[in-house]
Amino acid sequence: MDDKKDIIRPIARNPRGFSDFRGAGLLHRHEVVSKILGAYQKSGFEYLETPAFEYADCLGKFLPDSDRPNEGVFALLDDDEQWMALRYDLTAPLARFVAQNFDALPKPFRRCAAGPVWRNEKPGPGRFREFWQCDADIIGSPRPEADAEIIATLSNGLAATGIDKSKFVVKVSNRKLLDGLLGDIGVDPADTFKKLTILRAVDKLDRLGEEGVALLLGAGRKDASGDFTKGAGLDEKSIAKVIAFTQTKRETRQASLDALSNVIGNTEIGNEGLEELSKISLTLAALGLDEASAEFDPAIVRGLEYYTGTVFEAEFLGETIDEKGNPVRFGSVGSGGRYDDLVMRFKGERVPATGCSIGVSRLLAALSLSESEKPAETGPVVILAMDNDQIAGYFQMAQELRNAGISAEVYLGTSGMKAQMKYADRRNAPLVIMEGSNERAEGIVTIKDLALGAKLATQISDNEEWRKGRPAQSVVNRSDLAAEVKKLLSDD
Template sequence: MARDKKKKPQRPKALPPKGFRDYFGAEVAERSAMLSQISQVYHRYGFDALESSAVETVEALGSFLPDVERPNAGVFAWQDEDDAWMALRYDLTAPLARVYAQFRNDLPSPYRRYAMGPVWRNEKPGPGRFRQFYQCDADTVGAASVAADAEICSMLSDTLENVGIPRGDYIVRVNNRKVLNGVLESMGLSEEAGTDRDAVLRTIDKFDKVGENGVRELLTKGRLDTSGAYIDGVGLSADQAEPVIAFLTSKAADASGTLANLRNAVGGSKNGLDGINELETIGDLMASGGYGSDRVEIDPSVVRGLGYYTGPVYEAELTFEIFDDKGRKRQFGSVSGGGRYDDLVKRFTGQEVPATGVSIGVDRLLAALREKGRMGSVSKGPVVVTVMDRDRMGDYQEMVAELRNAGIRAEVYLGNPKNFGNQLKYADKRESPVAVIEGGDEKANGVVQIKDLALGARLSAEIETTEEWKAQPAQMEIKRGDLVAEVRKMIARAESAE
């Protein structure tokens, strides 16, 4: 009988899980640099950093999961030894509510915090949509005054300018959920109206996708979508739908005109008029701080998280044009949003605690900065000290230590030094600005060779010998004692030539 052949062990596929990706040096450096610039602004505004656990109990995440009927859907959840369900955090706001409720007797009130880090969502991935991504939040908990909302708007404006989005390329747009509630009340759709109110809210939430006519059709008889399928309407009459349309299209040439249009839209609703007065206060505070309508404006078309926010809502939109995948011009779009959510902490404490905050989409903002050409300077590689004699590694380590102590990013080549050309190819792949070369003759004469790789990058892959390398015009011989000063000059020349 033939022996059964042993099956070879199955090798795992070298792939990340679906919906996840890896981030390499330049991407990580760019994100770190941008987050540092954001945190500078947050810190300047008096916000404190908070780093909460990446894991929360499912109970703590509660209704802020994407599907409240299936409490573990939409998140990465598992049961602990004691059968308690835990999950990776879905956002940075629900953990803030838990932290504030837990430590409220020790924290200052209001509590101002910012947080930056990854969040995880167990949702279907798609192009540019991943299951792990970064968020960057700032929130004020315990302040009922709309001055807290106005401050978030001014901070968001300053943040965009600090990271490299110039004035004129963005706008922070502000609205108020209370105004919409007032419009619905004027239509006879109060909080108790149930399914009709919910259907209207879902339709309003589609305004940015289908526009004025699309919302009108969906509120009344229905419409054909782009795929040709017919979507049933809510069933309102044209007259009943008109207050919603008036609300969504009430933006005028200036803030006073917009507010007047909104007053007409809400009729006699006290809730709606309160929201309009809050918008007016925010506008006045913005003007007092020097934030004109070119930076922050009232815009009733901003509709965010209709079941989540309770007052002012805001959104930062980048207005410069880019080309989409089909070569068509379009505006870059939203990179940040937030608003007032006064019911969040109540789940833990039973008492309403006012709160307002904003979240920046880190990947979206990074993409915008790359589009504006603002991220290249953070991706430079290290100065590479080449190895001409492996028995003199101590000399090379001494040089690299001098460079590092002077604040210059540097490394010694640690691969096989036998083929000098490979060292240069390595430096080229690392996008190194400068290579340092010290052979036996240089050592004896107290000199080193330094090479500007920005000038010699195209030739580096073809050079095989030290003699060829020295022949390039971008290379110069300097005194050993001048290493730090001359390398610094060469890096500065390369940066100024970009």
């Protein structure tokens, strides 16, 4: 009997929505996060790191943009019968930390953070179950100027990654404007279904257009699959007023405010929103954000049951191309707003708070799609193992190169010359170092420039000419190895 038939081997695979990262892509993410955090800290934000797990009751029912409170998380029961869950964002753990350390913290408390978060949602294109965020928050200030500081911090964080400021814009609104509009058209604040249906309809303006939004504001809408979504049941006059509200964005922030004041009616809550945006505009100007960098757009809604005042999104404007070469609109790479109710769950009293979050994974995806020519990953210099009894000497070369600030490695396989060159190619090595017995006797080494060789190969058609000329290959004194490698790499 063949025992091998009884062995059941697992299929090597990733869980859906989770990805592996390696090499330059991983280093690029660390670099981007470091630059964003550097920009945050330059504005006086203190770096804070909280654990990946929180008790589920501490996370609470504040999952942004979710119709299913307390769902969408990965949870487990601890040995003390308490449910723990992986954090779904970096804000809920901040609220727990502030409540836990409230008396000892300076107030306002300015904090920044970066790390992975996890959401138990259906994965799809550009939508992952594990992804990185980079946040900045101010806890304890009710001033609209704090919102402006956060908006500027978001803009500076994106700019720090190397994106030109013309390639993104922060779109700003205020939930109080919508509340004022709803009061003006006679929507009862206690009618949660109608209020949320209207807000969700406005939030779909970019995707459905005015006609689709009007249907959702009225009797309802049937989508392409035949599924029917019940509408808010507004009359035609109220629908027209909501649509007019979404069209009040103008060339300047002040012009947008003037247009809004004519639409939302003279309600107390609406006027509060207008006054807050006016103060935000003045502060943004003082912080150097012009009309092209931050604009007022009333159609921005954001987390329907999460934010309490100012809301904003950073939209990526760079041209992006999908895998098939078609231009695509990428959309938001960062967002935020005021959330004055989050810490209240612990304290029993309102603690004003405002913050922003850059979706690092999404930002990297946007940058990747917007690069027409992606630079190839450069690997280490590879030192070939020509003679097995000289491995120590090859490692001495590697250490000399490393001491000179050059990434280098010795081939540690057991294959011959041809396979070693193939290995160097797969490692994207810019240079290969070769020292055989003859070269060792003469005190020299051979350096092969793989990048230059690949370039010259396109210019030489005769194989004999190639072999005789040995293009992109040079011989240097062994004592000059590090200096020559450094020069060749700098020339590239």
